[in-house]
Amino acid sequence: MYIKLLPKSQDASLFQQYEALLTGKWITDLSNTSAFLMDVFPDINWVGFYLMEEGKLFLGPFQGKPACTEITLNRGVCGHAATTQKTVVVEDVHAFPGHITCDPRSRSEVVVPMLSKGQLIGVLDVDSATPNRFTESDAQFFEKIVTILLTQK
Numbered sequence: 001m002y003i004k005l006l007p008k009s010q011d012a013s014l015f016q017q018y019e020a021l022l023t024g025k026w027i028t029d030l031s032n033t034s035a036f037l038m039d040v041f042p043d044i045n046w047v048g049f050y051l052m053e054e055g056k057l058f059l060g061p062f063q064g065k066p067a068c069t070e071i072t073l074n075r076g077v078c079g080h081a082a083t084t085q086k087t088v089v090v091e092d093v094h095a096f097p098g099h100i101t102c103d104p105r106s107r108s109e110v111v112v113p114m115l116s117k118g119q120l121i122g123v124l125d126v127d128s129a130t131p132n133r134f135t136e137s138d139a140q141f142f143e144k145i146v147t148i149l150l151t152q153k
């Protein structure tokens, strides 16, 4: 069992607890990553993965309400992060052109692209019902989680 902690980008014990969950089996690790983040990160309503296949993002393992199943790269926050290959922090999703509403409670969002061997393989998407929920250091925390996850790829 891991302890519930407020995540900080330098919280070594939290990252150690996360690493201990990983198995090297990709879908297993994506599933437990979404469950881990939902458990330890306060005030989020959806967290999960969209995975690249045939030039589109398809819904992968997640926690939260059922979500849209595929996203083209020119749409939404996920498409923007995938296209730019940069982490996107959105303070107010209603103000983001083309935002795709899956859970209408979502008000702010972070999307981290996942790159393996220089190729985009998917994104980590984290939503909150609180406007302006995510700081730069939160975004760095999710980037570090993705970096650790990608050591298994």
Ligand code: SME
Residues within 6 Å of the ligand: 046, 067, 068, 071, 075, 076, 077, 078, 079, 098, 099, 100, 101, 102, 103, 106, 109, 125, 127
């Ligand atoms: N908000 C995303 C769509 C996915 S849901 O939030 C789960 C977007 O606009 O890319």
